[in-house]
Amino acid sequence: MKVLISQEKIQDRITELSDSINKFILEKYPNDDIVFICVLTGSIFFFSELLRKIKIEVITDYIKISSYQGKSTSYNVKILKDISVDITDKVVFVIEDIVDTGLTLNKIISLFRERNPKDIIICTLLDKPSQRIIDVKIDFVGFEIPPEFVVGYGLDYNEKFRNKPYIYCLEEDEYAN
Ligand code: IMP
Numbered sequence: 001m002k003v004l005i006s007q008e009k010i011q012d013r014i015t016e017l018s019d020s021i022n023k024f025i026l027e028k029y030p031n032d033d034i035v036f037i038c039v040l041t042g043s044i045f046f047f048s049e050l051l052r053k054i055k056i057e058v059i060t061d062y063i064k065i066s067s068y069q070g071k072s073t074s075y076n077v078k079i080l081k082d083i084s085v086d087i088t089d090k091v092v093f094v095i096e097d098i099v100d101t102g103l104t105l106n107k108i109i110s111l112f113r114e115r116n117p118k119d120i121i122i123c124t125l126l127d128k129p130s131q132r133i134i135d136v137k138i139d140f141v142g143f144e145i146p147p148e149f150v151v152g153y154g155l156d157y158n159e160k161f162r163n164k165p166y167i168y169c170l171e172e173d174e175y176a177n
Contacts, residue, residue: 001174004150005143005167010125013142014046018053021093021123021140025056032118033059033090037083039108040064041162042097045154046125046142050095058093061085067104077107087117096124097154102134109136126150126167 025034036058038047051060064081092112099105105122112120123140130147151157152164161170 001171002169003166004145004148004169005153007165010142010153010166011049014049014125015053017123017140017142018050021050022053022055024121025054025091029091029119034093035059035061035085035087035090035117036093036095038062039094039096039104040081042154042156043095043125044162046097047095050123059085059090063108065104065108075101075103077103079107079111082111087112087115089116089118091119091121092117093121093123096122098126098128098150099124099136099138100128100131102132102136105136105138106134125153126155 034056036047036051036054038044038060040062041064051058061083062081063079063083065077066080067075067077094105094108094112096105109120109122121140122136122138124138125142127138127141127144128147129144148169149157150167150169151161152167154162155167156162157170
């Protein structure tokens with residue numbers, strides 16, 4: 001097992017990100033309704049830890065998307081659970097675990113744009129920019145990583161390995177089925 005990002009590094013970076021986001025909201029959207037949306041399932045840890053450090057009152061909701069099967073994207077992005085909050089005229093923060101091809105994020109942004117939010121801000125813990133198929137604008141990035149398949153800290157391989165507090169690359173023999 002190769003640890004790519006330690007628990008300590010993740011925590012430190014989340015503190016930095018939350019400081020930047022708190023400042024950004026106060027400066028740019030002091031009087032707006034803010035909605036934080038967790039992209040399930042991979043973002044669960046990142047979302048909850050980031051949210052606890054956000055000092056402004058925010059509304060929260062969840063969207064569930066499926067695109068990956070095993071180690072690669074299926075290129076078929078499906079909405080499994082939509083948000084229920086009305087985002088019209090609100091500032092939406094999409095909280096992602098990882099942006100790879102950009103297809104998932106592109107689908108989420110298109111869906112939300114139709115609902116006329118005031119703005120859509122993207123925050124991802126991990127970014128694999130070299131893998132991009134569709135160009136998407138990301139506002140806040142935790143870490144840029146190489147094009148390796150990573151698990152832990154919410155990220156999975158076939159629903160396994162989410163519960164590790166750090167992010168690591170799987171060895172070949174750790175891929176069952
Ligand atoms: P994209 O649509 O290709 O940008 O992929 C986004 C989604 O694919 C993420 O929300 C993850 O669920 C999944 N994903 C992409 N890369 C990885 C990885 O290295 N490990 C685990 N999941 C990944």
